Amino acid sequence: MSECMIKIVLIDDTNDAVETFKESLRRWNPNENFDIIKCTNFSNALNEIKKVNPDVVFLKSRKIAQKELNFIDSLPKKEFHLIISLVVGYGDWNPVRLTDLPLTGRTENTNLTYQSVDKINISADGKVYFLNRSDVIYLKSDKSYTTIFLSRKRKIVASKTLKEIQKKFIFPEFYRVHNSYVINLNHIVEYNRGLSELTLSDGTVVSVSRRKKNQLLEILQLERKS
Missing domain, CATH: 2.40.50.1020 (LytTr DNA-binding domain)
Known part of the structure; x- marks a missing residue:
């Protein structure tokens, strides 16, 4: 079991987002521990990112519109991965295997990753x-x-x-x-x-x-x- 607690800010407005997200994460990251903070809007997400200094920020969205671009532009200059997962309709999405990412404390590099559907x-x-x-x-x-x-x-x-x-x-x-x-x-x-x-x-x-x-x-x- 990894001793590192991976801090995650999850931006998703669905009711069962955290439990669904945890279930998917455990499937692909069985040896990791997670501290997940759910945010339902960009304003709350920015406040949490500044406060907790997460390792990864996950954003589920159906499209990349101006509000998503404004959110990206307003992100603080900190070391974390932003992963944007585009979904079709109300479908679920597959998170990444976090051990494949160079997370905070494991690297000095900051990475912005765009994850499209296919x-x-x-x-x-x-x-x-x-x-x-x-x-x-x-x-x-x-x-x-x-x-x-x-x-x-x-x-x-x-x-x-x-x-x-x-x-x-x-x-x-x-x-x-x-x-x-x-x-x-x-x-x-x-x-x-x-x-x-x-x-x-x-x-x-x-x-x-x-x-x-x-x-x-x-x-x-x-x-x-x-």
Whole structure:
């Protein structure tokens, strides 16, 4: 169990927001402790952010309009992650795996992350690619470059480290199983317990590090070998 209490400001005007949010967080962050403060409007949220210095601010919204932009512009210059989750209609949303974020006390960097419904934007080769999450099979590190492997045998090479590129892949289906690999959990087709290896939908075999093995088994709801 982590000794670090992650302070969260949640901006959501639904009645059962906190319990739903906690349930989702526990699923993807089983070893973390949370202190969640719910705010139903931007004014209250700004006051709480200034007062408690949160690690992460979650905002659920159906669109990015002027009031959302004004809120972002008015945020204090503090070290925290702002994650905006766009939802369609009254659908629920999936929070990120917080252990994949460099939170306050674990890094000196401040990060503003925009989480859309399905698209991930990647800059490479002088272009900006908008990728469907379901098309991304895995990411592979190659020193200062990262190769993104997609369905239909496509790939994109970005001139950034895997650590930098991973900040774009904040969705819960993406998991770093090894220093060199981030995989899409939805593309796993086989797990070899003896070798601690995953086979992905394109036939790629990826090793799982010892440090990541137990948490991966929990996520996949697999029993550990006695």
